[in-house]
Amino acid sequence: MSLGDLAIIPVIDIRGGLVVRARAGERAAYQPIETPLAPSPDPVAVAEGLLGAVPSRRLYVADLDAIETQLPQNTVLTRLRRAFPGHEIWVDAGFADEDAVARFLDRGIGRPVLGTESLRETSLPVRYRADAILSLDSRGDALLGPPELHAEPALWPDDVIAMTLTRVGAELGPDLKRVREVKARSPTTRIYAAGGLRGPEDLALLAAAGAAGILVASAIHDGRLRQGHAGDRAAV
Numbered sequence: 001m002s003l004g005d006l007a008i009i010p011v012i013d014i015r016g017g018l019v020v021r022a023r024a025g026e027r028a029a030y031q032p033i034e035t036p037l038a039p040s041p042d043p044v045a046v047a048e049g050l051l052g053a054v055p056s057r058r059l060y061v062a063d064l065d066a067i068e069t070q071l072p073q074n075t076v077l078t079r080l081r082r083a084f085p086g087h088e089i090w091v092d093a094g095f096a097d098e099d100a101v102a103r104f105l106d107r108g109i110g111r112p113v114l115g116t117e118s119l120r121e122t123s124l125p126v127r128y129r130a131d132a133i134l135s136l137d138s139r140g141d142a143l144l145g146p147p148e149l150h151a152e153p154a155l156w157p158d159d160v161i162a163m164t165l166t167r168v169g170a171e172l173g174p175d176l177k178r179v180r181e182v183k184a185r186s187p188t189t190r191i192y193a194a195g196g197l198r199g200p201e202d203l204a205l206l207a208a209a210g211a212a213g214i215l216v217a218s219a220i221h222d223g224r225l226r227q228g229h230a231g232d233r234a235a236v
Contacts, residue, residue, distance in 0.1 A: 003136050006203055007058070007213025009090070009192065010050035010220060012043055014076055015064040019046040022062075022168045022217060030064070031096035033121050043076050043092070044083045051084070053220050060090045060113070060215050067118060081109045090133055094118040101128055113161065116145025119140040125149070135161040135194070136182060153186035161215065168195030171218065176200055176209045183210035199224040 012019045014233040018041040018144040020030035020132050037049025047059055063079060066072035071191045072093045080089060090111030093102050095220050103202055105128075114125055115135040134156050137144040144165075162182045164175040171220065174193045183191045190212035196202075197219045206214055 006207050006211065008054050008190070008225070009052055009058045009060050009213055009215050010047070010056055011060040011062065011194075011215045012046055012050070013064055013216040013217070014043050014073055014117045017043070017076055019043050020064070021221075028167075033221070036223075037221060043056075046081060050171045050217070050220055051087075052214070052225050052227065056087075058088045058090060059084060061092070061110075062090060063093040063161055067092065067115070070094060070096070077109050078107070092135060096120050096126055098127065098191075101132065109152040110232060115163070116143075116149050119145050121147065122146045122155060123149065125155055129157045132157050133159040133161060133192075135163045135167060137163045138178065139165045146167055153189065156186060156189055160186070160193065161192045161194050165193040165195065168217075171198050172210075173198055173204055174214060174233065179206065179209045179211050192208055195212060197225065 013022045015030065019033045021033040022030060033046060035046065035049065037053055038045040051059065063073050063077065072094060089112050090113050092113035092115050093104060095112055095114050097120055101112050101124065111131055111133055113133045113135050114139050117137040123134055136150055145152045161181060162175065162178045165177055167175055174196045179191055179193050191210060192213045192215060193206055193211045194215040197214055197216050199219055216225060
């Protein structure tokens with residue numbers, strides 16, 4: 001994969017109707033975001049700022065209320081869908097079972113991200129292979145969720161995220177080792193890194209590791225990654 005094909009996917013984490021700033025996966029400490037890209041932590045305003053700074057066809061939304069309490073922020077998600085009708089919206093809403101995924105798909109908001117930290121059913125990604133993204137979640141060296149999902153590529157959909165929670169918002173650099181490991185298990189799967197991007201210098205490293213793209217928030221807010229460095233150029 002060339003650097004020009006690497007997809008940059010802006011991220012917003014929402015809680016209580018506002019965008020919060022993610023730091024090292026310590027969700028209890030997340031606070032409403034202050035960013036030069038938007039006048040307030042309103043999700044639509046922050047998403048507009050991110051997509052203006054790094055043009056992308058996709059937006060990743062982590063619904064922290066749904067992940068933590070199983071109470072999705074449906075009003076916010078609907079607002080985002082209406083505000084960005086031409087974008088593909090990836091939503092992690094703490095999907096734990098088939099019924100939750102089905103209800104989400106019925107609303108037509110976007111593509112469900114199935115995070116292993118929330119999943120109880122190892123067969124769920126297979127049933128939704130065409131629609132879902134699987135997030136292989138880890139915290140440090142600890143793999144979160146059903147071990148079978150981390151180990152068995154036959155259970156994976158076509159798009160998989162290597163989510164290293166301790167690197168989110170921490171500016172430690174992407175987890176290249178994890179990306180390589182996941183890519184080696186399934187060379188034809190599109191692998192997206194999540195967490196730790198320091199700036200444009202990391203993009204070539206990710207491309208060399210076989211990543212199809214990376215989820216980014218802090219590096220865009222802080223001005224370390226902006227239009228001209230890279231964008232979501234590939235329709236993958």
